[in-house]
Amino acid sequence: MEHFSIIQALCRAAMGEPTLALRKQVERLKDALAKDGEEKQAASLAGILATAERLKEMAPSRIERSRAGLSGETLGRNTPVPVDRETAAALAEIIFPSEVEGAAPLFNSTVTQAVGTIVDEWTDFEALATVDIMPSKTCLIYGAPGTGKTRLALWIARRLELPVVLVKLDGLVSSFLGTTARNIGNLFAFANRYRCVLLLDEFDAIAKVRDDPQEVGEIKRVVNALLQNLDVRQNIGLTIGITNHPKLLDSAVWRRFEVQLEIPKPDFEVRKAIAAMFMPPVTAPDSHLRLIAWFTEGSTGAEIEALVRTYKKATTVREDDRRGLLDTLRQFATLNAARIQSERRTLLFDGPANLFRAMRDDPILAFSMADIGEIAGRDKSTVSRQLGRQASKVDGGMNHG
Known part of the structure; x- marks a missing residue:
């Protein structure tokens, strides 16, 4: 050359x-x-x-350089975890980065950008230290069940190359509340010794409103123990709290979290991306992904995954037992009525002309006659005739009135 x-x-x-x-x-x-x-x-x-x-x-990578600037010991696979003194049950589960799924969870651009800032703070630990600033050491993630909160927390830990000390707080509460406070202290002492992400799942199990008349006075001391331990969390890792019930949290608990991240239910584009992510090895046409995203308005990622599983089953059974997409949606809506909005569910079980018109006229779907025909298993001229008959009925009804 x-x-x-x-x-x-x-x-x-x-x-x-x-x-x-x-x-x-x-x-x-x-x-x-x-x-x-x-x-x-x-x-x-x-x-x-x-x-x-x-x-x-x-x-050394940015993360390795940042971790080198952290104090604390390395958490290994043979490191003993703290246990409940009465039951000898382990108070936490250790999850290492290699055990966490590598694919990033799917959220809208605003949430994705916010998550990126959390990761960047810890990967640029040394740079922040030069201006006497520490990365955020506490983060509360909240939202509806099934929106990917726990998966997000695990993925953040994987990005930081830190093991997760996973604590299910509802299982931490002992019948002896004094024991519960001691368990909390032991857990935080453990997390403050090792470089890790302390993940407090089902956070509302303990962090309840302290003025709740249904709770005995001792629970207030348990909550106070939790707050005090959050205050003294060391800068050797991140503490993440997760809850489906943010309204149950004491206002003092909210103040302890530097980052308060709400995970919303996914919008149309994110729903479509979630459906595409769970679809392999089945290959679905783009029109099918769009219709799944349209019918799952208001649904969570977990609910979309459940629908995709139904779709994959329906497309891989014997040829004579296979269902079309609309039949699959009807089956899913029947077995999971609360997961499909009532308006969309009504369209599914109404006459085909109403459904076809909604699919054609919705600006998000913007389906062509060919798209509707492919989904319904009919040619586009048949779809056009049905829409025409429906329009004639509407016009006739108006004239008659």
Whole structure:
């Protein structure tokens, strides 16, 4: 190749701080040279790639550099966890980063950006320390059940390459409330010793309104113990509380959390993305994903996943038992009535013309006649005729009135 020495120098300079896309292009060039018989030049690029990989392995990552700035011990797989003195039951479960699903949970852009700032604070721990600022050490994640709160907390821990000390707070409450306060103290002492994410799930089990007349006075001391331990949480990890019932939390509890992140139910585009994420290995047409997203308005990610499972079952059974998408939606709506909005459920079981008209006229779906026909298992001329008859009935009714 003419001027290869210049190309070689450019590749060597660029691979000093390579991106994934850049590395891919250098690999493509190497393969192309090898295919053209330029073995020496291909070998030179292979050497540059190998050197860059060795340097990458030797250089500490941002996260590794940040963790090096943290005090605290490393939590290992054989580290004993604290137990309840009365029952000897473990007070927590340890989850390591390699055990957490790598795919990021799907949220709207606002939530995604907010989560990114939490991760960035901890990965830039050293930079913040230079201006005497510490990353947020407490975060409350709240929202409806099934919106992905626990999955998000685990994913944050994976990004930070920190193990999770997972505590189900409803299981922490002992019949001896004095024991519960001691268990809380032991858990926080454990979390303050090791670099970790302390994940307090079902947070409202303990952090109830202290003025609740249904609770005995001792529960107030338990809540106070929790608040005091949150106050002294060490800067060696993040504490995340999760609740489905934010209204049950004491106002003093809210003040202890520097970050208060609400996870909303997914919008149309996020619902479609969630359906696509759970669909493999089945391949669904884009129109099917859009209709699933449309019919699951107001649903959570967990409910969309349940519908996708129903869809996958319906498309993989014997040919004569397979259901079309509309029949699958009707089946799901019958077995999961509360998961589909009443208006959409009525359309499913109403005459096809009303459903077809709604699918055609909705600006989010913007279905063509061909789209509707494919979903309904009819040709577009049949769909058009049904819509025409429906329009004639409407017009006739108006004229008669």
